[in-house]
Amino acid sequence: MRDTFRVHMGWLHSWVGFLAGLVLTCVFATGTLSVFDKEITQWMQPEVSLDKPPAPTAVALQRAAETMVTEQEKDLFAFITLPSRRDPVIRVLHYDGHEFIGPVLDPVDGHRFPARQTAGGQFFFDFHYALRNGPVLGCTIVTLLGVCLLLTVGSGIAIQIKAMWPDLILFRPFGARPRAWLDAHLVTGVLFLPFLIMITYTGTVIRARDILPPHPFLPAQQAAVPVPAPATPPAKGNTPAPTSRTGPMPPPLGPLISRAQEIMHAERCELIIFSKDQIRIFRNDDASLFLTRDLVTFSRTDGHFISSLIQKGAAVRTVELLHGLHYARFSSPLLSWLYFLSGMACTVLMGSGLVLFLMKRRKTSGQMILFQTAEGLTIGVLVGLPLAIAGLLWANRLLPAHMPDRMHAEIQVFFALWMLSALHGLVCAFKNTASSCWRTQLTGLAFVALGLPVVDVLTHSHGWRHDATRYYTLDALIILMGLVALIIARKLHRHAS
Template identity: 80%
Template sequence: MGWLHSWVGFLAGLVLTCIFATGTLSVFDKEITQWMQPEVTLDHPPAPTPLALQRAAETTMAEQEKDLFAFITLPSLRDPVLRVLHYDGHEFIGPVLDPVDGHIFPARATAGGQFFYDFHFALRNGPVVGCTIVTLLGVCLLVAIGSGIAIHIKAMWPDLILFRPFGPRPRAWLDAHLVTGVLFLPFLIMMTYTGTVIRARGILPPHPFLPAQQTEPPPPAAASPPAKTNVSAPPASAVRPPTPPLGPLIAQAQQILQAERCELILFSPTQIRIFRSDDASLFLTRDLVTFSRADGHVISSFIQKGAAARTLELLHGLHYARFSSALLRWLYFLSGLACTVLMGSGLVLFLMKRRKASGQKILFRTAEGLTIGVLVGLPLAVIGLFWANRLLPLSMDARMEAEIQAFFMLWAFSALHGLICALRNTAYSGWRAQLVVLAFMGLGLPVVDGLTHSHGWLQDAGRYYTLDALVMLTGLAALIMFQKLRRQSS
């Protein structure tokens, strides 16, 4: 069990740490998008006016003329604007409209919080390869959890009582690993199990008597999980009838679905489909009403029923947490952060236990270099993405791609630097150097945010102060860790 927990935990943990970290950020994906698009200034979701809905429909048609499968997302408490989105292979992106008059905000091109969602969902490797890898890693994590419980079950209570965060370094790391593992074990199991079950069909062979699963893109952050109905993009040459007013159709859909709010509007050459909001309840559904595009009459409605379907909807709801209040989202965020610390401390423990016996071996040094790239390089790349969002010119061509390239270039540089230092047997200097850079970038982001005058500091202050404060705390934590490493090596 010890061998299984150590090796499966380390080899899978290098990637699982990144998956959990980006999944934790995805809890606030919409808020991150708002921070990265400060030109969008709305605070509260006004009811979309008929004029705004008409212009959103016209914008959608214009996008579809470009052979893009565009759809509309309606305003919500977390995202108080109209969006016309299409899937670009990784994120759902598109124009942002004012729900009052329908004008398009001059928002900077950015992937926003969708970038972290896509990385968590599919490692930016697509809905087939990427999702399969993530699902298999989820199975590995379940194995590591089970073996870890078997190892520590007898000593679990004494270890909790004797928590020594300021004790000797190996003991402190082990205590951090055990405490986060025990206290957040229910959350860890719930998120790992639901995430694995949701995508399990991607790794299981299809039943010979059932139709093969169709490949579909990852769900948008506003529309998770994937739609249960297949809607293909209409050809550009299709003749589209005029769209009836959407306001009455939305009100009728809310009445039929018995929902307070609808969220998605999808168009085909002959139909309009309006979906219930994701935040309606704990059960994340894909209930919808289909209208005729010619005259707006109701064609059909789809309301999922049955114990199996409701169970799957519950698993989706627990994992995506679209139903949650602000307080519950913060609990999800802090729990995800604790689970990330659990995995990161496990990586460090793996190296510490083997340093004396294997510290001079190439494989050990490579493992330590990769660990530096994960534990320091990933937060460095995340903060670098925020720096790029503020510093890149607004009118720059392929601006969104440049932000993403900055993220991966910083991460690749961190991993390469960590590997070089570890292979030269100077891993401590690699840890210290990268922690200094992380501290500088974390503490410097609020300064960059203020100097770029990207937003009014007296308006919408909450979302900007919160993200800047969290990044500053990351920089401060990196500075404290650097000071400890410097004292230990001196």
């Protein structure tokens, strides 16, 4: 065996890339969807009207406070998110162990929308950063995989460095099959390399503490008052004991919000967290690249100002930038779409990498059990995951709106479909009929994806003339996914015959 640098790096790239890539493809796909988590939640809650101005009235804030107190009486750590450009409603949310869910209120009169119970876009967010395995195990796995991805990217650069400049945009989709897949892998890898490195690194940094050895300072940190991140309000695992949640009815929130805006020199405030005797108001984080944790604390009993926390300094700004770059809570739609498309390209990069790994080894190891397992799992990832996502959206429309425990039923549909797809893939791979399995599942995916807009129309869950951009956009994207699946299935069919 030749012992060259490229050979070593190629081995590392292939094996670490494939083994980590099976999970990372899912992490990237769900992360890409999480860019539009609020919009997906809105699609999944068609009862919520979004044509209201994003400024809450005093009446609406009062209703929100009442709802929050009611939720806290149920032993839930409830908090309020204020209307924003992307989500112009008031939400009273609590963390259920996976998602932030809760009632949705009108920002004008404060009435509660009869919204269906759903995990919404939060489901993808939770899967993206914790694989639905909780903040300890799930986050640690994802962070370790992030390091594996950085390693794979580094070895990939080492392999391709010489050809990177001349082959910057070389793509030959009409060439032989391995060539076309390799070009797709390289062109997406090279063009989106800055995004890939940035998003992987910032994602790994967010939970870096999970993978580094425990330090002696950790107890000191845990004893300190936790300051939660704006979108993940109560730091998971640091939620106070149920007895300390319920407090008195807070004073009118409108003046407190205005005061907080004044103190922090903020355009808007976004989040209000209530402890037994304090109210913490956080500034919005969609105006800049930096994800701030600035907050103002008021007394819950009479609303007097207690303290403010406005962090400054190079180190704080660095951490805020690293977080802001990853969370991508920008108000700019163009930037959100650029993140979404770049995320899609990186998912394609990983998917094509998985396919290439199998193609390269099919001749020599095609009959080995390990190869067949790998192929079955790859089918489960590349076709099963989109199938399950489309299935989740079908379930959202078809399950009765007021069904008890509806959210879990939707999630069960997602995992049942995914498991079926993976099982089918594995069985077919063991029976040496993987190619027909690819075709069958891709055809199934095309059917499910192309059928979703039809289901959306037939269920009459919302109007199509007014305030319907979210429905058109998501349905169009799903149609696009269905068409791509159909084209690939037909190509595979032609190739087989």
